Amino acid sequence: MTRFLPFAAVALLGLAGCSKSDDAGTDSKLEVRLMDAPGNFRSVVLDVRQIEVHLKEENDPDGWKTLGFTPQAINVLEYVNGRSALLVSDEFAPGDLKEVRLILGPDSYVIGTDGQRYDLKTPSGQTSGVKLKLDKVTLRQRQTFQLLLDFDVARSIVERGNWNPNKDKKERYLLKPVIRVVAQDLRAGLRGTVNPAAALPEVLAIRSTILGPDTVSTWADASGAFQLNGLAAGTYQVQFFPSTTAPAGQPAYRVVTRTGIVVTNDNVTDLGTTALN
Structure with a gap:
């Protein structure tokens, strides 16, 4: 499971309240970790508002489940060179995970090497949400499954071609997230x-x-x-x-x-x- 996918990577930050089955003794354990492939910025802060997972087939509208977590921001550049953030460590009902969808708020931004703050615009992530498809992710009974999200800052933050530094210092960058998803057995x-x-x-x-x-x-x-x-x-x-x-x-x-x-x-x-x- 090694691929680059469009995704507002770090949005899984704060993912905490995963569902539990009635019989805790047969639950799986789900861990989600975040690490970063950094870019040439001082800070990259993402504003995460809501996380959902899809547990059924892609076109089934009833497959989405909203996860309980506290909306928050994270500087993804804190998790580089082998460091990772543990976002989830909770019991979860066994079964397949099909997709993850996250909603970003309007307050994502970067601090450039010039010390200037630039707002990040993510049109799709602020409306319908950004989806990350998962390939053959199955949580089995009494097993721990780890999902490692490798957010690529350098590829995810794109400078606007028509940006004019003399007119608008806040509209310089767009967020077009790229994340590599790594299954537990790739170590x-x-x-x-x-x-x-x-x-x-x-x-x-x-x-x-x-x-x-x-x-x-x-x-x-x-x-x-x-x-x-x-x-x-x-x-x-x-x-x-x-x-x-x-x-x-x-x-x-x-x-x-x-x-x-x-x-x-x-x-x-x-x-x-x-x-x-």
Whole structure:
């Protein structure tokens, strides 16, 4: 279950009150975690108002169930490089989950690298809601199922083509959410560091599949560390794209590609240090 899907990712924040069956002894346990593939912003805050799950076939209007949670906002950039937010840990009646739908409020925003706040507009998410389809997600009796939501900030926040900085500083970005959904049994990962850390590169792990390249991304932090979780086993190409330029008098930062990186189930592969100059 590794795919990119349109979704106002972090909207599952605060998901708490899942339904319980009459016989708690046969319940499943549902855990939902959120992590982020960050973008070049200081903060990305999403305003989540309502969460629903669909338990029946796609076209059945009676399949939706509203989940009890407190509307709230979350800065998704707090959950990067292996850190995740536990959004749900509750008993849930066994069965199939078909879709998740969330409603976003009007107060989502980003803080750019310039320190300026820009409102995020999400037309579809503020009206009918944004849907995330789930493929073969089945909660079984007395089992814990974990759903990992990997929100891709860099792909989800799009700058308006006609934005004019001299007229409107609040209408710069649109939110067109992209999220990768990872099932519980995908627990492999990649980690490492880059040198120099000041290059602040975007890190892409690319695995070839019959459906085309499966790409997962993150950014190295200020210490040069990065980590990608929830990967499928396979052989990856890892690419590093510096987001800054080297100071005068120092070697230029360069794009680096490492090939033949083998990732196995239940293990985090350590790439060591990758030099970018």
